[in-house]
Amino acid sequence: MKITSFEATTLNIPEDDPLANMPEEEGRTRPVVILRLRTDNGIEGIGLTFYGGKMTGSLRKAVDELAELTIGEDPMRIEHITRKLRLAAGDSAGPGGIFMLAISAIDIALWDIKGKALDQPLWKLLGGHRDRVPTYASGSLRRGLTDNQAQRAAQILVQKGFTEMKTQMALPGNPTVAEEVRRVRVVREAIGPDIKLMCDINQRWRPEQAIDIGSRIADVGLFWLEDVTAHDDYAGLARVTAALSTPIAGGEYVWGIVPFRHMIEARSVDIVMVDIVRVGGVTQWMKVAGMAEAFNLPIVSHVMPEILVHVVAAAPNGLTVEYMPWMLALYEETPAIENGMLVLPNKPGLGLKFDEKAVAAFRAG
Numbered sequence: 001m002k003i004t005s006f007e008a009t010t011l012n013i014p015e016d017d018p019l020a021n022m023p024e025e026e027g028r029t030r031p032v033v034i035l036r037l038r039t040d041n042g043i044e045g046i047g048l049t050f051y052g053g054k055m056t057g058s059l060r061k062a063v064d065e066l067a068e069l070t071i072g073e074d075p076m077r078i079e080h081i082t083r084k085l086r087l088a089a090g091d092s093a094g095p096g097g098i099f100m101l102a103i104s105a106i107d108i109a110l111w112d113i114k115g116k117a118l119d120q121p122l123w124k125l126l127g128g129h130r131d132r133v134p135t136y137a138s139g140s141l142r143r144g145l146t147d148n149q150a151q152r153a154a155q156i157l158v159q160k161g162f163t164e165m166k167t168q169m170a171l172p173g174n175p176t177v178a179e180e181v182r183r184v185r186v187v188r189e190a191i192g193p194d195i196k197l198m199c200d201i202n203q204r205w206r207p208e209q210a211i212d213i214g215s216r217i218a219d220v221g222l223f224w225l226e227d228v229t230a231h232d233d234y235a236g237l238a239r240v241t242a243a244l245s246t247p248i249a250g251g252e253y254v255w256g257i258v259p260f261r262h263m264i265e266a267r268s269v270d271i272v273m274v275d276i277v278r279v280g281g282v283t284q285w286m287k288v289a290g291m292a293e294a295f296n297l298p299i300v301s302h303v304m305p306e307i308l309v310h311v312v313a314a315a316p317n318g319l320t321v322e323y324m325p326w327m328l329a330l331y332e333e334t335p336a337i338e339n340g341m342l343v344l345p346n347k348p349g350l351g352l353k354f355d356e357k358a359v360a361a362f363r364a365g
């Protein structure tokens with residue numbers, strides 16, 4: 001089998017909130033580059049990438065330039081292909097940033113091809129540890145909402161059957177410690193004691209602030225506190241992790257696999273979170289999962305549940321899947337949620353098909 005052609009397309013996907021219908025701002029869109037990689041036996045693998053922001057044109061160009069280098073290659077030899085791309089561009093234009101975002105789209109598409117060629121769903125190819133995994137609602141309980149909106153949104157998520165959900169602190173403006181503490185208590189009150197509640201800080205606190213506020217809310221029983229300070233302040237994170245009884249999650253902001261070594265060795269986090277397009281795709285995501293397992297740490301996903309459900313289900317230390325609905329509208333069908341668990345698909349590869357009507361509607365320019 002050989003790769004014969006590819007097609008990359010830039011889309012603008014609405015940033016709405018399909019889970020609780022509580023968008024922070026109406027009409028915002030998120031730019032995404034989707035990739036179709038085609039082979040001489042008729043298999044088409046799909047991949048995608050984003051975080052290009054105003055540089056999404058450059059990201060799209062990078063995907064085109066790297067995908068061009070895969071033509072004629074055997075798609076089953078994924079490490080061989082990505083090594084070729086690294087030698088061609090990554091050694092000078094990488095290892096992070098646009099290069100890594102682009103190579104990740106290709107790696108994801110190659111795994112989709114491999115699954116389709118072997119007629120196996122990705123999660124089974126990667127280890128097949130479980131056929132359903134816990135998931136948590138994300139993206140609804142954001143810091144920009146009022147207390148009332150956050151409470152209503154939380155109740156809607158519970159009514160929809162979610163048993164885990166994530167909110168945010170580090171409120172906008174210049175909140176007092178009391179205001180920060182009040183927000184997370186208000187959300188906890190709305191959902192009761194039995195729902196697992198995570199809280200994301202998105203790097204907005206100082207380590208000492210994280211220890212102060214984190215210790216005041218120990219009784220809220222958070223499942224984790226996420227990205228409490230700058231993602232690469234491994235020593236600062238380790239200080240917070242050692243000081244608090246609440247587990248600390250982090251890792252979505254780092255590039256490639258090597259920073260995870262330093263983060264884990266420094267005991268900076270209790271729960272390792274890996275973003276698939278910043279780490280280098282499916283191949284590299286699974287390597288970090290193995291690294292975390294050796295250190296007795298659970299691993300969790302970041303966004304795109306329709307793809308990440310495969311890797312979390314494959315890994316024995318996979319904890320839960322972030323159900324962030326950003327890209328769901330792109331596909332004809334995405335994995336179902338039953339009793340708060342995502343059900344793994346049995347279709348080959350990613351088990352996803354682009355909804356061509358949606359792709360046409362979101363097409364940029």
Ligand SMILES: [Mg+2]
Nearest residue numbers: 200226227252
């Ligand atoms: Mg986060």
